[in-house]
Amino acid sequence: MTKPEISWNDFEKIDIRVGTIISVNDFEKARNPSYQLEIDFGDLGIKKSSAQITALYSKEDLIGKQILAVVNFPKKQIANFFSECLVLGVYSENKSEVTLLSPGLPVKNGLEVG
Secondary structure, three states, rough: OOOOOOOOHHHHHHOOOEEEEEEEEEEEOOOOOOEEEEOOOOOOEEEEEEOOOOOOOOOHOOOOEEEEEEEOOOOEEEOOOOOOEOOEEEOOOOOOOEEEEEOOOOOOOOOOOO
């Protein structure tokens, strides 16, 4: 089932950028197994995010990985942590695993998806 149709103006409100993961820590207080990420978005600076990606990625695999994230959501408190962006990924069929979205080639941090 697809979601409701949106307008081009709706899509233009979403700010999706490329960033590089620079630090990864276990998120002990999260309800589901998660990591706390710090992501370098170039001129936008470093933003934090919580991500439930422990099933497919080790902390070591993530350092230096470029990802896509929505950077214009308001901060969201998760336990004692404030997530500043939403890392994008693809759910497995049973939603137990998430595969991160990333550019096919290295690009400059902070570039926009459009």
